[in-house]
Amino acid sequence: MANEIILSASGLTKEFKGFVAVDDVTLSVRRGTIHALIGPNGAGKTTCFNLLTKVLSPTAGRIIYNGRDITKMSPANVARLGLVRSFQISAVFGHMTALENVRIALQRRIRGDSFDFWCSERVLSSLHDEAWELITAVGLTEFAMIPARELSYGRKRALEIATTLALDPEMLLLDEPMAGMTQEDVERVSALIKEISQKRTILMVEHNLSVVASLSDRITVLTRGKVLAEGDYATVSKDPRVIEAYIGVPHA
Template identity: 45%
Template sequence: MTAAAKRIILSAEALLKAFGGNVAVQNVSMAFAEGRLHSILGPNGAGKTTLFNLLTKDLTPDTGTVRLEGADVTGLKPHQIARRGLSRSYQISSVYLDMTARENVWVASYRALAGGALVFWRRADRDAAVRDHADTYLRRLGLMSFADVPTKELSYGDQRLLEIAVTLASEPRIILLDEPTAGLSRQETEKVKRVIAALKGEFTIVMIEHNMGVVMEISDEISVMNRGAVIAHGSPAEIQGNKTVQEAYFGG
């Protein structure tokens, strides 16, 4: 099914963000279809992470609109966006290193089951529903054998998988992944790639990723940014054959 035939669940409309005289995102419009994996490519400094920050409201656009399921959410706070079903991972792993893997997922599970509240979350280990909820995602990501291991003792690849488990435990509809395979070995990259591919269809996924093999293999759609603007959009095959992309991103 084409993106046009799918329901648009998240969109950016003419977003602009400047820092002083530097325009980081320049009138960017994108539409993300339900159940699709939409990757965003571009060289360093292209504006990809700034765009993510605008979508999650970690930054406020100077002009433009963010819509979630058709509603204008441009004025909402990050936690309000999260409660509406948008969750993200970061370029640098943001899990709590001194907690166990299970405790990390408990936090997101308790938030999900308590309707966003995090009061007295440490009681979650006595709450069977929260424990079962957390273990569901640890098991799904292949991390159950590390459930009670301090996160700082996990490999970096397993820390990235744990971050995805935390993201899923918040029960989002839309997942934003910021360079999920950055810094990983080939074996770890393959593992993370398989996990992300398995989530397609169940979730809407927007992914920034520099590993071209990963992007071309698992993406449904790709948008390419350069110098803050979108220079191309299409299927993996269309992007591979795009001369503008080759010149701007692949070096001609």
């Protein structure tokens, strides 16, 4: 199982009116690992991430998830298969409590394609315990009844992870989970990601290299839309091409 590929892309390409943002990228993510996608600004990380999660459609290439070709699937159908993503901007309902946000996500999982948010008291009660379990899992027990808009940025990100977990994903894709956080929040969310990775595969785009070093099993480095290097942190951090891409020092 540890060597099984859960998500792969081959020849992945995205062109915008003559500009190639992602250029013939091949990527393989092993089941049960934390895989980081990194690179300098403008490297094509977010575009690649959006292709993998079907927010964008590729110009060319193929994406396989759990042995199934998802290249032409909609984001919603991909999510139903267990491939779920977060976004750079925290997406929670600010006027609702943390607990209510998680319960809404649980309702979505149970009610499928229904757009009816109104449930009977019996149904809501049945979701209450599971919502509390998720709130506890992300360290928000004491903030459960506080409106989401009043939470710190880091705790909003933790809440977003809880609502994502409510969909019971097999693989979680995190888009810059540490962006804009204080060091305290970074440490809290890093610990959370490490904890949830015990039962799930994680692919993340992240700029904080200390977080990448501490969490990632494998790293893919992009630059100018292409794969520059791949391996564990010790390997890629010493690669002269990676050093040049990040700090502009030419290698011999």
